[in-house]
Amino acid sequence: MPAHPLDGSTICAVSTPAGRGGVAVVRVSGARAWAVVDGLCKGRLEGAVPSRALLRHLYDGDRPLDEALLLPFRGPRSFTGEDVVECHIHGSPFIAQRLMECLVDAGCRPALPGEFTQRAFLHGKRDLAQAEAIGDLIEADHAGAHRLALQQLGGGFSEEINAFRQALIEYTALMELELDFSEEDVEFADRDAYRRHVTDLLDRIAQLLDGFSTGRAIAEGVPVAILGAPNRGKSTLLNALLREDRAIVSDTPGTTRDTLEEYLTLEGIRFRFIDTAGLRTTTDDIEAEGIRRAWAKAGAARFILYLLDARDLVDAAGREAAEREVAEAVQHLEQHTSGDEPRGILLAVVNKTDLAPPPTDWCPNGAEALLAISAEERAGLDVLEQRLGRDFRSALSEDRILVTNLRHRDALQRTREALQRALDGLNAGMSGDLLAVDHREALEQLGRITGAVTPDDLLDHIFGNFCIGK
Numbered sequence: 001m002p003a004h005p006l007d008g009s010t011i012c013a014v015s016t017p018a019g020r021g022g023v024a025v026v027r028v029s030g031a032r033a034w035a036v037v038d039g040l041c042k043g044r045l046e047g048a049v050p051s052r053a054l055l056r057h058l059y060d061g062d063r064p065l066d067e068a069l070l071l072p073f074r075g076p077r078s079f080t081g082e083d084v085v086e087c088h089i090h091g092s093p094f095i096a097q098r099l100m101e102c103l104v105d106a107g108c109r110p111a112l113p114g115e116f117t118q119r120a121f122l123h124g125k126r127d128l129a130q131a132e133a134i135g136d137l138i139e140a141d142h143a144g145a146h147r148l149a150l151q152q153l154g155g156g157f158s159e160e161i162n163a164f165r166q167a168l169i170e171y172t173a174l175m176e177l178e179l180d181f182s183e184e185d186v187e188f189a190d191r192d193a194y195r196r197h198v199t200d201l202l203d204r205i206a207q208l209l210d211g212f213s214t215g216r217a218i219a220e221g222v223p224v225a226i227l228g229a230p231n232r233g234k235s236t237l238l239n240a241l242l243r244e245d246r247a248i249v250s251d252t253p254g255t256t257r258d259t260l261e262e263y264l265t266l267e268g269i270r271f272r273f274i275d276t277a278g279l280r281t282t283t284d285d286i287e288a289e290g291i292r293r294a295w296a297k298a299g300a301a302r303f304i305l306y307l308l309d310a311r312d313l314v315d316a317a318g319r320e321a322a323e324r325e326v327a328e329a330v331q332h333l334e335q336h337t338s339g340d341e342p343r344g345i346l347l348a349v350v351n352k353t354d355l356a357p358p359p360t361d362w363c364p365n366g367a368e369a370l371l372a373i374s375a376e377e378r379a380g381l382d383v384l385e386q387r388l389g390r391d392f393r394s395a396l397s398e399d400r401i402l403v404t405n406l407r408h409r410d411a412l413q414r415t416r417e418a419l420q421r422a423l424d425g426l427n428a429g430m431s432g433d434l435l436a437v438d439h440r441e442a443l444e445q446l447g448r449i450t451g452a453v454t455p456d457d458l459l460d461h462i463f464g465n466f467c468i469g470k
C-alpha cells in the first residue's frame, strides 16, 4: 500500500536523470523542507527570501558535501503548493545519493513516483488533466506529442470540461427542486433550453471523441501500412522513406515474410511505417501467416499505401484488374477494422514510374487519391509525405483540443451515454428527478477527467506511472 501523499511527511527525490551531469537537482517538499535543508547548511537558510536563489555549502555531518544553489519556495507559491527547497548540486551520482541519505536521516521520506505532481494536484495547483499533461510532456520525444501535451497543460480542455459540468449542475439543481414541489406540478428548468443545451453538449463531446484517434495517432506515431501484391516495391518504398537499407529487397516475389515497423518523423509528425508481406494466395503456412498479419496491421492503420506497378496500368484491362484488386482490398480492410474506429485512408500508390508512365485521370474506387512514385529513384516521395502529414499538421495548427488520453475518452463516452439517456428520457416525458439521475452520472464522469471526482485508486494509478522526482 503506497503511503498517502498527504500523510504530513516531507518528501525528497533526485529530480534529474540518473548519471553524471553539470548539475543535479534534489527536491524537498513538505512542512519541514526548509528546516531540514537549513540543518544541512548549518543554519544558513534562515532568513532566506522565498523564490530567491542562494549559494550555500551543504554538510554531511561535519564534512562538507557540496556547494549548492538553493532555491527555497514557501507554500502555496510553489509547484506542490507546500514549502519546497530545490537543491541544485553538482551532477555527481555520489553527491546526489549522499544528499538523499542525509535528507532521509533528517526525517524526510523518499518520494513515490509522481508524488510531487500528485501533491500539486491535491493542493489545487493543477487539475488532474493538467497533472497528466506534465507526465505526457516529459514523455514527449517529438514535436507533435510535445504540442499536444502543452495544449493540455495550458488548461483549455479542463476549462471546457468545467463549463460542461457547471451548466449541468444548474439544471440538476433545478430539476431536483421540482421534486419538492411535485404536487404543484411545476417545471423550474425550461425544457426547450435544456434540450438545446444537452444536444449542444452531445455534439461537442462527439467532436472531442472524433479527435481522439487523431490525437492518439500524433502522440504515438501515425500508423501507415504499406500493402500490395509481391514485388510491387513495398520494401523498397520503406527503405526510400527511411533513407536506409532497412528491409530486404529482391526481385523474388514473397521476399518479405513478416511485418516490419520503423518510426520516422516528418516535419514534426511521427509516423510508424509498416512494411508487410506481399498479398497473394499461397499454400505456404508461414507466408499465409505473414499475409494475415499484413491485413491485421492494415486494419489498424491510419493510412494504407496500396502499391501498384505502373507497368500493369498502361492499358484498360490492366486498370480494370487493378480496380478489382483495390475493391477487394477495401472489403478486406473493412473486415479487419476494429470496433468503432473508421478504416484507414487508402492511397493508391503507383510505383516504378521510371519504367512506365503513370495513368492519367484514373483513380481506383475506394482510394482517396492516386500518387505516382518511383521508390527506386526516390521520385514523388515529397508529395506522398506531404499528403500523409496534411491532416495532422492542420489538426495541430488549429489549436484544436485533441483528446489523447484513454481515460479521458472513456469518461467522455460514458458522459455521452448518460446524456443520451437523459435526452431520451426528456423526449419520453420523464420527470426532472429521474433526468437528474443521469446528470449525476454525467457529472461524475466529467469530474473524473479534471479530478473534481477522484477515487483514490485512480490517483495511485495515474501518478504511479510518473517518474520519481516529478
Ligand SMILES: Nc1nc2c(ncn2[C@@H]2O[C@H](COP(=O)(O)OP(=O)(O)OP(=O)(O)O)[C@@H](O)[C@H]2O)c(=O)[nH]1
Binding pocket: 229, 230, 231, 232, 233, 234, 235, 236, 237, 248, 249, 250, 251, 252, 253, 254, 255, 256, 257, 276, 277, 278, 279, 351, 352, 353, 354, 355, 373, 374, 375, 376, 377
Ligand atoms: N525500376 C524500379 N524497380 C523497383 C522500384 N521499386 C522496387 N523495384 C524493384 O522491384 C523488386 C521488388 O522490390 P521489393 O521492394 O522487394 O518488393 P516488395 O513489394 O517488398 O515484394 P515482397 O516483399 O515480395 O512482397 C526489386 O527488384 C526492386 O529493386 C522502382 O521504383 N523502380
Ligand SMILES: [Mg+2]
Binding pocket: 234, 235, 236, 247, 248, 249, 255, 256, 275, 276, 278
Ligand atoms: Mg518486401
